[in-house]
Amino acid sequence: MSLRIEDYALLGDTETAALVGNDGSIDWLCLPRFDSPACFAALIGRPGNGYWSMAPAVPHRLRGRRYRRETLVLETDFECDDGAVRVIDCMPVRDEHPDVVRRVQGLRGRVRLRSEAVVRPDYGAIVPWTRRYGSRLHFVAGPDTLYLDSDVAFDLGDHRHPCTEFTVAEGETVDFRLAWAGPRAPAPERVDIGTAITRTENWWREWVQHCDYDGEYRDEVVRSLITLKALTYSPSGGTVAAATTSLPEQLGGIRNWDYRYCWIRDATLTLLALLNSGYEEEAGSWREWLLRAVAGEPAQMRIMYGIEGERRLPEMELDWLSGYAGSTPVRVGNHAARHCQLDVYGELMDALHQARSRGIPPHASAWKVQRALMDYLEEHWRDPDTGIWEVRGPPRQFTHSNVMAWTAADRAVKAVEEFGLEGPSDRWRRMRQEIFDDVCENGFDPKRGTFTQYYGSSGLDASLLQLSAVGFLPADDERMKGTVEAIQHELMEDGFVHRYTMGRESRELDDLPPGEGAFLACTFWLADNLIMQGRIDEGRKLFERLLGVCNDVGLLSEEYDPRAGRLVGNYPQALSHIALVNTALLLEKGQAPIEDRARTGQEEDG
Numbered sequence: 057m058s059l060r061i062e063d064y065a066l067l068g069d070t071e072t073a074a075l076v077g078n079d080g081s082i083d084w085l086c087l088p089r090f091d092s093p094a095c096f097a098a099l100i101g102r103p104g105n106g107y108w109s110m111a112p113a114v115p116h117r118l119r120g121r122r123y124r125r126e127t128l129v130l131e132t133d134f135e136c137d138d139g140a141v142r143v144i145d146c147m148p149v150r151d152e153h154p155d156v157v158r159r160v161q162g163l164r165g166r167v168r169l170r171s172e173a174v175v176r177p178d179y180g181a182i183v184p185w186t187r188r189y190g191s192r193l194h195f196v197a198g199p200d201t202l203y204l205d206s207d208v209a210f211d212l213g214d215h216r217h218p219c220t221e222f223t224v225a226e227g228e229t230v231d232f233r234l235a236w237a238g239p240r241a242p243a244p245e246r247v248d249i250g251t252a253i254t255r256t257e258n259w260w261r262e263w264v265q266h267c268d269y270d271g272e273y274r275d276e277v278v279r280s281l282i283t284l285k286a287l288t289y290s291p292s293g294g295t296v297a298a299a300t301t302s303l304p305e306q307l308g309g310i311r312n313w314d315y316r317y318c319w320i321r322d323a324t325l326t327l328l329a330l331l332n333s334g335y336e337e338e339a340g341s342w343r344e345w346l347l348r349a350v351a352g353e354p355a356q357m358r359i360m361y362g363i364e365g366e367r368r369l370p371e372m373e374l375d376w377l378s379g380y381a382g383s384t385p386v387r388v389g390n391h392a393a394r395h396c397q398l399d400v401y402g403e404l405m406d407a408l409h410q411a412r413s414r415g416i417p418p419h420a421s422a423w424k425v426q427r428a429l430m431d432y433l434e435e436h437w438r439d440p441d442t443g444i445w446e447v448r449g450p451p452r453q454f455t456h457s458n459v460m461a462w463t464a465a466d467r468a469v470k471a472v473e474e475f476g477l478e479g480p481s482d483r484w485r486r487m488r489q490e491i492f493d494d495v496c497e498n499g500f501d502p503k504r505g506t507f508t509q510y511y512g513s514s515g516l517d518a519s520l521l522q523l524s525a526v527g528f529l530p531a532d533d534e535r536m537k538g539t540v541e542a543i544q545h546e547l548m549e550d551g552f553v554h555r556y557t558m559g560r561e562s563r564e565l566d567d568l569p570p571g572e573g574a575f576l577a578c579t580f581w582l583a584d585n586l587i588m589q590g591r592i593d594e595g596r597k598l599f600e601r602l603l604g605v606c607n608d609v610g611l612l613s614e615e616y617d618p619r620a621g622r623l624v625g626n627y628p629q630a631l632s633h634i635a636l637v638n639t640a641l642l643l644e645k646g647q648a649p650i651e652d653r654a655r656t657g658q659e660e661d662g
């Protein structure tokens with residue numbers, strides 16, 4: 057039986073990521089980039105699709121695992137009748153060759169261990185050509201060449217399952233390193249594993265030092281920030297939505313998507329979470345990524361890009377993979393790249409506005425790009441779109457999308473008024489008012505006292521919990537209170553919030569069978585609304601309940617299945633960790649930076 061999603065921990069070097077189970081097996085690793093084909097894909101298939109195990113060879117139990125304080129260096133402790141060992145895993149800060157290092161440390165007694173290195177490039181499809189040179193294994197398959205160096209020699213067997221057994225006594229260490237090289241690149245030099253681990257540890261600790269949040273939830277916030285940093289591709293500054301593809305939104309279901317790309321929405325919200333926690337440098341590189349990605353005709357702007365700004369992300373199914381817990385199809389690429397989702401204009405205008413407000417040095421092209429985007433939005437904000445949830449049914453006029461168009465107009469007005477930038481502020485002011493009136497007339501149900509999912513629908517949508525955060529209406533406005541109450545009544549299951557009403561209407565909306573977990577980011581947004589309404593204790597209680605579903609190493613996926621009591625969806629997911637950071641900041645400050653925006657927006661439009 058597969059491990060639960062929460063049984064995995066993240067390793068990463070800010071260019072790619074791996075998942076290691078609490079059984080010591082690395083079941084997911086894409087090299088050299090987040091979106092490269094995985095060479096260990098057992099996570100979404102079978103063991104034959106690739107893994108690298110490291111655990112006692114005799115009956116044993118997990119004694120615990122943790123990241124070393126404020127780092128992404130993982131320690132997993134196993135215990136058996138003969139003693140105890142620790143496996144230390146990390147991906148060193150990137151130099152020439154992406155690599156994973158593993159050190160086995162004897163803690164007590166003498167323990168016999170076994171390691172199997174089943175390398176399977178191209179998402180588990182290819183058995184590589186494998187050779188052994190002393191204590192080095194060499195795997196070759198098309199564009200992938202991997203080298204496994206170890207203190208103990210591997211037995212090649214039939215070349216399909218290289219394995220080794222060795223004994224570690226208290227105080228001893230045994231080291232391993234798997235490194236990737238391009239097809240014609242020279243073989244990597246051997247490295248000292250102890251030095252690599254220390255260097256990686258120091259690098260993360262130095263990074264964490266810039267965090268200026270020192271509140272009650274520091275551990276959880278720092279873990280989330282480390283996760284967001286690990287999901288940010290450092291050469292370009294783009295953030296992937298999650299480290300995986302096709303972890304299901306419902307166990308055994310078909311809502312399995314590839315998240316190893318940069319959504320404007322997720323990347324922008326990541327930037328804000330980092331910025332609000334003291335990380336200004338990241339804001340600069342994110343803006344570089346963004347401006348490169350959206351450069352060109354505003355009409356051609358995409359809602360998501362590849363990590364270097366690639367525009368074509370064709371979606372396909374990998375039929376040789378049996379899926380996580382049998383959840384098929386396994387997909388790579390993402391058809392949503394071709395969607396029109398108007399909210400991204402608002403998120404983008406807001407992020408650039410905030411970067412400016414924080415004094416991030418101006419960028420020569422930023423305002424030019426923003427003006428071009430506004431020209432486009434002025435013409436198109438009434439268009440139906442696929443909305444924040446990227447529904448695969450027919451486009452609609454989603455209330456949230458229009459509110460985000462309002463946000464874009466609001467930030468454009470402020471850029472002129474507060475920063476003296478040049479632009480038609482009177483026109484944008486009129487646009488802002490027009491959208492405000494339109495939303496209040498068509499996206500609000502006066503009988504039920506709640507905003508609704510899209511114009512003309514009676515359904516609810518948890519994205520409406522964002523309305524106060526962006527400043528559309530204050531949290532204590534009766535219409536917002538009514539919306540929050542309706543969402544609490546209709547979208548909650550066992551204390552967690554679903555994205556929208558599931559049922560016949562959602563089938564038409566989504567073009568997919570209903571059934572998925574509760575959405576963790578939305579549940580944090582509910583906590584935010586409670587806090588902004590002054591219901592601090594209720595908000596805190598909900599926040600702490602959410603912290604309770606973080607796994608033992610502080611990670612969250614996209615969704616939570618309250619019935620199964622399990623994390624579901626891609627993992628770890630940026631949106632969930634962004635939302636965690638925002639709620640912690642809101643609780644700490646009593647009012648978040650986002651609420652300041654709420655106040656200014658309301659003065660003019662209320």
Ligand SMILES: OC[C@H]1O[C@H](O[C@H]2O[C@H](CO)[C@@H](O)[C@H](O)[C@H]2O)[C@H](O)[C@@H](O)[C@@H]1O
Pocket residue numbers: 297311313314315319321322390391392444445446447448631
């Ligand atoms: O479930 C439907 C959609 O799910 C994915 O989108 C979700 O994840 C995105 C990345 O985190 C997020 O930006 C979006 O708001 C979420 O709905 C998936 O990528 C889509 O293809 C799919 O239609």
